[in-house]
Amino acid sequence: MIGLPLDDASRTNLKSQFAKRRVSILSLIIFFFLLIIFFTSDAFPLFKIFLQPIDDNSLCPVHDKIVPKSFVEDNSTVIGILKDESFRLNSVEKLSGAIQVDTQIFDKPPDVPDAPEVWKKFKKFHKYLEKTFPVVFENTQVDYVNTYGLVFYLKGSNPDLKPVLLTAHQDVVPVQQSTLKDWTHPPFSGFYDGEKIYGRGASDCKNVLIAIMESLELLIKNDYKPARGVVAAFGFDEEASGFIGAKNIAKFLQEKFGKFSFHSLLDEGYGLTLDASTNQVVAAPAVGEKGYLDIVVDLTTPGGHSSISPDHTSIGMMGELAYIIEQDPYQPLLTNENPILHYLQCLAVNSEELPKLTRKTILRAGFDKFANAKIVKVLSDNILTKFLIRTSQAIDIISGGEKANALPENVKMVINHRVAIDSKVSDIQAHFTDRVLILAKKHDLQVISFGKEVFNVENKKGTIDIDFNSHSLEAAPISPSNDTVWKYVAATTRHIFEDLVFTNLTYPIITAPSLMPANTDTRYYWDLTKNIYRYSPFFAADMLKENKIHSVDEQLRFDSHLQLIAFFYEYVQNVDTPDADN
Numbered sequence: 001m002i003g004l005p006l007d008d009a010s011r012t013n014l015k016s017q018f019a020k021r022r023v024s025i026l027s028l029i030i031f032f033f034l035l036i037i038f039f040t041s042d043a044f045p046l047f048k049i050f051l052q053p054i055d056d057n058s059l060c061p062v063h064d065k066i067v068p069k070s071f072v073e074d075n076s077t078v079i080g081i082l083k084d085e086s087f088r089l090n091s092v093e094k095l096s097g098a099i100q101v102d103t104q105i106f107d108k109p110p111d112v113p114d115a116p117e118v119w120k121k122f123k124k125f126h127k128y129l130e131k132t133f134p135v136v137f138e139n140t141q142v143d144y145v146n147t148y149g150l151v152f153y154l155k156g157s158n159p160d161l162k163p164v165l166l167t168a169h170q171d172v173v174p175v176q177q178s179t180l181k182d183w184t185h186p187p188f189s190g191f192y193d194g195e196k197i198y199g200r201g202a203s204d205c206k207n208v209l210i211a212i213m214e215s216l217e218l219l220i221k222n223d224y225k226p227a228r229g230v231v232a233a234f235g236f237d238e239e240a241s242g243f244i245g246a247k248n249i250a251k252f253l254q255e256k257f258g259k260f261s262f263h264s265l266l267d268e269g270y271g272l273t274l275d276a277s278t279n280q281v282v283a284a285p286a287v288g289e290k291g292y293l294d295i296v297v298d299l300t301t302p303g304g305h306s307s308i309s310p311d312h313t314s315i316g317m318m319g320e321l322a323y324i325i326e327q328d329p330y331q332p333l334l335t336n337e338n339p340i341l342h343y344l345q346c347l348a349v350n351s352e353e354l355p356k357l358t359r360k361t362i363l364r365a366g367f368d369k370f371a372n373a374k375i376v377k378v379l380s381d382n383i384l385t386k387f388l389i390r391t392s393q394a395i396d397i398i399s400g401g402e403k404a405n406a407l408p409e410n411v412k413m414v415i416n417h418r419v420a421i422d423s424k425v426s427d428i429q430a431h432f433t434d435r436v437l438i439l440a441k442k443h444d445l446q447v448i449s450f451g452k453e454v455f456n457v458e459n460k461k462g463t464i465d466i467d468f469n470s471h472s473l474e475a476a477p478i479s480p481s482n483d484t485v486w487k488y489v490a491a492t493t494r495h496i497f498e499d500l501v502f503t504n505l506t507y508p509i510i511t512a513p514s515l516m517p518a519n520t521d522t523r524y525y526w527d528l529t530k531n532i533y534r535y536s537p538f539f540a541a542d543m544l545k546e547n548k549i550h551s552v553d554e555q556l557r558f559d560s561h562l563q564l565i566a567f568f569y570e571y572v573q574n575v576d577t578p579d580a581d582n
Helices: 008-040 043-051 069-073 076-083 085-100 121-132 134-139 177-182 206-221 246-257 314-326 339-350 356-364 369-380 425-443 484-501 543-547 558-574
Strands: 141-145 149-154 164-169 196-198 230-235 264-274 281-283 286-289 291-300 392-400 410-419 446-449 452-455 463-473 514-516 532-539 555-557
Touching (some): 043 356, 043 369, 069 558, 076 558, 085 196, 085 206, 134 206, 149 206, 149 246, 164 206, 164 558, 206 230, 264 543, 281 484, 281 532, 286 339, 291 314, 291 425, 314 410, 314 425, 339 356, 339 514, 356 369, 410 425, 425 452, 425 463, 484 532, 484 558, 543 555, 555 558
Parallel strands (some): 164 230, 164 264, 286 514, 446 463
Antiparallel strands (some): 141 149, 149 230, 196 555, 286 532, 291 463, 392 410, 446 452
16 A cells, blocks of 8 residues: 655654654753763762751760759859969969979889889879878878879768779870970979969879869868769879889779779870861860880891992891881771761761861761761871871881991881771781781891791891880770760760850850870770770860970960869769769
């Protein structure tokens, strides 16, 4: 059958239908193309960030203030601590006198029985404390652990309430003789200029020790009879890792009170600071510590006369290893295990000073790779935060060679590591060994790694021995920041610093968990309580810069010291109730 010819109208209609069909197909192609771009580019993860809610305050609640009964009845004591000029000057005298007693401690000290003469300086410090705080010595049980460790016990009337443990250390880091000329005031003068107190120990951490003693003195003088006991424990070699002081104190406390027998532990650490991202006052108790590992590399090669030298001496090879190490920094990692993520989340849900997109990105960083990478980038670009999310490494010691015309037969290098919260010491050992193997295979060197031979060749040209320099320490267990014990720390902080210190704040002070990059005496106290907070509750806009810890002109604003006393005085009373238990 032969079809009839189409008229002009029909032809136009058919062309129109084809055109529409082409447009639809093209639109569909473009749509799918854009969809592919959306899901394979940054657009989709950004869209998910955009949809993230930011009003879940349960991630980091701002706890209501808690005040002791004594504050309601008569707040004159705590106000006097912070405001009374005669109390201030009396307190200055106490801390200044403590600074004036030289309690420097050096690396790898001998135990007390092995060299008692090394430790005699602490007798002088004890005599000073006895003279300055006779009320505390007379009204508490005082134990001397390994001769110079101090433990004070103010017994509570209710044995069902676990005692609170307040700690600090008596020792200070040495003052380098070559820097004496650079000190504004002599390092053991305890000089007070009307605003700040200067000297070794002013901020690390005789200030904490004296503040604890002052608070106990005030409580006892005010006839305070606790239901919950209070223990104050002061080691004497924290700056040399606490093997002789805190380690023995921990054993003593566990034998006396039992395992996990304390309500909470407050030791030296971060306090309150001005957060750089929000410009708000934030309290940042450290709920964890990074691990610690010193690795020593010992390279031995044949000696000989320098006039007939190999292409690479042991010093040259060790220098090459140092280069390999520094070209291979540890990669950053931010997981839900790291308190720093929780710190950021606290800001994200509680501070409107952060841009909304930043807040949303932070809140997704715990489960969203794209958001996590953005936060990691920001933290990694800041020298103050980069090592909170990665293992640090520092080549601190290298030695070798004896004479200009003799080939060096032995070279040693020590590398310090602060192990990230998400890593293990064994991870660092394995990775470090891999680096050494690169050098060993290039130069035909035998490798002994932590007591085990891992590489050897015929006609070896030397031996590299890798081992611990002294000790290793895994990252500390993370203390809770979502229970009742934490709530009382946060609630007391708000009470002191909102009611008495920063009375014009227009926002509540957030207490956010943080991470200690260094180590404290708490490394020995893990089995005494799960609630360990490295927290020195005083305000410093930039603690390291302002206080010059371990440096020339170590100092402390004296207002900060008074804040410490006020906090301890109120905190001990606040937790003196079964309501403060988990």
